Amino acid sequence: MSGDDILSVDHLSMRFGGIVAVNDLSFAAKRREVTALIGPNGAGKTTVFNCITGFYKPSSGAIRLTHDNGTQIQLERLNDFRISKQAKVARTFQNIRLFPGMTALENLMVAQHNALMRASGLTFLGLIGAPSWRSAEKRAIDLAKLWLDRIGLLDRADDAAGNLPYGDQRRLEIARAMCTEPALLCLDEPAAGLNARESAALSELLLSIRSDHGTSILLIEHDMSVVMEISDRVVVMDYGVKIAEGTPQDIRDDPKVIAAYLGADEEEAIAVMESGT
Numbered sequence: 078m079s080g081d082d083i084l085s086v087d088h089l090s091m092r093f094g095g096i097v098a099v100n101d102l103s104f105a106a107k108r109r110e111v112t113a114l115i116g117p118n119g120a121g122k123t124t125v126f127n128c129i130t131g132f133y134k135p136s137s138g139a140i141r142l143t144h145d146n147g148t149q150i151q152l153e154r155l156n157d158f159r160i161s162k163q164a165k166v167a168r169t170f171q172n173i174r175l176f177p178g179m180t181a182l183e184n185l186m187v188a189q190h191n192a193l194m195r196a197s198g199l200t201f202l203g204l205i206g207a208p209s210w211r212s213a214e215k216r217a218i219d220l221a222k223l224w225l226d227r228i229g230l231l232d233r234a235d236d237a238a239g240n241l242p243y244g245d246q247r248r249l250e251i252a253r254a255m256c257t258e259p260a261l262l263c264l265d266e267p268a269a270g271l272n273a274r275e276s277a278a279l280s281e282l283l284l285s286i287r288s289d290h291g292t293s294i295l296l297i298e299h300d301m302s303v304v305m306e307i308s309d310r311v312v313v314m315d316y317g318v319k320i321a322e323g324t325p326q327d328i329r330d331d332p333k334v335i336a337a338y339l340g341a342d343e344e345e346a347i348a349v350m351e352s353g354t
């Protein structure tokens with residue numbers, strides 16, 4: 078692991094009965110970079126995410142997050158609530174999990190529930206409208222509006238999230254995760270179901286999150302145009318193990334990766350590459 082790594086996954090394994098979903102996986106994600114985790118269906122990508130974000134307790138291995146100030150946190154020892162609050166790891170899911178009946182603004186306010194509950198003195202200060210509560214509430218609204226503006230939805234702040242177009246809902250989920258001011262943002266297939274225009278808008282948003290906010294991003298994605306455009310490094314999994322790692326260019330030209338996606342062996346993949354088909 079180098080000093081510039083925000084996340085270090087060491088010899089991670091996850092078994093479900095007889096199924097080994099992740100098998101002795103090690104990789105690192107660098108600070109202020111986009112790291113993509115790719116691989117064919119069933120390769121183990123979401124299981125890795127679920128271990129990092131505390132939804133699963135790994136069968137073995139270690140997952141270390143290192144904050145800018147050098148503080149290290151062993152994520153495999155914490156539950157999901159502590160991972161989001163203490164380690165500042167936020168995630169989105171493959172399927173949209175907004176509150177569809179709440180407005181876009183309210184969805185972003187809910188994300189700031191922890192900070193608001195603290196400022197309300199667990200309700201009392203909020204009930205009497207104490208100045209400390211009012212300023213915390215204003216800060217939360219300002220942050221929510223800033224993110225609505227960043228994703229081009231400020232004029233739809235009061236619309237129910239469930240009534241927004243699909244691509245807008247996807248970006249709203251990312252904005253909701255950003256309202257928790259994460260150190261590491263984990264996105265599980267954010268481009269799923271998006272059209273080409275929406276995918277391009279997503280890539281632009283993620284690149285700006287990395288450059289303007291310095292947020293490190295870990296991304297699972299099947300849309301290779303998004304992966305190739307925004308990733309600094311790519312880790313490729315197949316059958317629970319890492320089969321390749323490198324820049325998008327390295328990965329694109331790697332016969333092992335092509336073979337995994339084609340469901341073929343390496344020699345067949347080389348033949349396909351050489352024939353240019």
Ligand SMILES: Nc1ncnc2c1ncn2[C@@H]1O[C@H](COP(=O)(O)OP(=O)(O)OP(=O)(O)O)[C@@H](O)[C@H]1O
Binds near residue numbers: 097116119123
């Ligand atoms: N809770 C579980 N119980 C049993 N098996 C599981 C569980 N979660 C995942 N698996 C199995 O682990 C393997 C890896 O699944 P996982 O969802 O992590 O793959 P993936 O790479 O994210 O796939 P996809 O790209 O299709 O989302 C699969 O064989 C899956 O059936």
